[in-house]
Amino acid sequence: MKFTVLGGGGFVGTHLVRYLRGQGHVVDVPARSLDGVLGADLGHVIYAIGLTGDFRKRPFDTVEAHVCLLAQMLQKCRFDSWLYLSSTRVYASLDRDAPANESATIPVAPGSDSLYNLSKLMGESLCLACPNPAVRVARLSNVYGAGISTDTFLGSVMDDLRRHSRVTVNESPDSGKDYVAIDEVVPLLEAISLRGLERLYNVASGRMVTHGELFEKIRGLTGFSADYSDGGLTRTFPVVDISRAQAEFGFRPNNLLDTLGGFLTACGVRYNAGDDL
Structure with a gap:
């Protein structure tokens, strides 16, 4: 099979290409x-072009990557399938008491903080407006693994631990995120590209890991401590419903807390492997 990975130099894209x-x-x-893609047979396209934690500093680049370039390519490129990588961050405004599934109605108010979500939703809408059923969307959660960007929360934590053996957290211990390993994500993206029956998929672990749980585990493995800023806000997201990917592809991702030792090693953070039980 032929694949074309757009954004293949980024974190997810690099792992995708290798896999x-x-x-x-x-x-x-x-x-x-x-350049070089118009008129060519691209095969199965995975659109991994996008921004992460630096979107607030680069609003125009964010819209260009998530919407404008996408629109041009969808209109002018030839392909067998197209998979647009979006984000479960679009669920941020939903009720925390119910799992967020692919059919959820998502309220988003315009503003600088919502630019990322709005641009991703516009990109999704462009894809889903295409009558071709092989144009699909995957909403990725917080993907972790070797080479993770320091612009992400978990990447910045690993960078601080590696350089300073401690970290200061600006949110409360009850804040949390859904983390899913890149080595589990890329086979699922391949499967969705080649044989997905639906147009939209959540790609996540389906579990929330609080900062308190994460840093307690890190302390047990490394002895490194975390400080929480006074008055840190509690930021949480709805639990992401991954039943669609589970039912169709048998997707069974691990919990970050169970794989943390290997991730620390991949990030160059020292830890006592004997404690990773």
């Missing part, structure tokens, strides 16, 4: 532009 080539696929990684 797909390891599976025997031919994988093209074009430059982040229309």
Whole structure:
């Protein structure tokens, strides 16, 4: 099979390219532009172009990546399937008491903090407006693994632990996120691209890990401590419903807390492996 990974130089894209080539696929990684892709047979496209934690500093680049470039390529490129990588961050405004599934109605108010969500939802809408059922969307949760960006919360934590052996957290211990391992994400994205029956999928662990749980585990493995800023806000998200991916693909992701030792090693953080029980 032929794949084209757009945004193949980013964190998710790099792992995708390595995995797909390891599976025997031919994988093209074009430059982040229309050069060389118009009129070409792109095969199965995975659109991994996007911004992460730096979207507030780069609002125009965010919209360009999530919407404008996407719109041009969807109109002008030839492909067998198209998978747009979105984010479960779009569920931020939903009720915390109910799991967030793919059919949820998502209220979003315009503003600088909602620019990321609005642009991702616009990108999703462009894809889902295409009558071609092979144009799909995957909403990714907080993906972790070797090479994670320091612009992300978990990436910044690993960077602080590696350099300073401690971390200061600006949110309360009750804040939490859903984390899913990159090594579990990339096979699922391949499967969705090749044989997904639905147009939209959640790609997450389906579990919330609080900061308190995360840093207690880190302290037990490394002895490194975490400080919480006074008055830190509690930020949580709804639990992400992954039953669609579970039912169709048998997706059974691990809990970050169970794989944390290997992740610390991959990030160059010292820890006592004998305590990883």
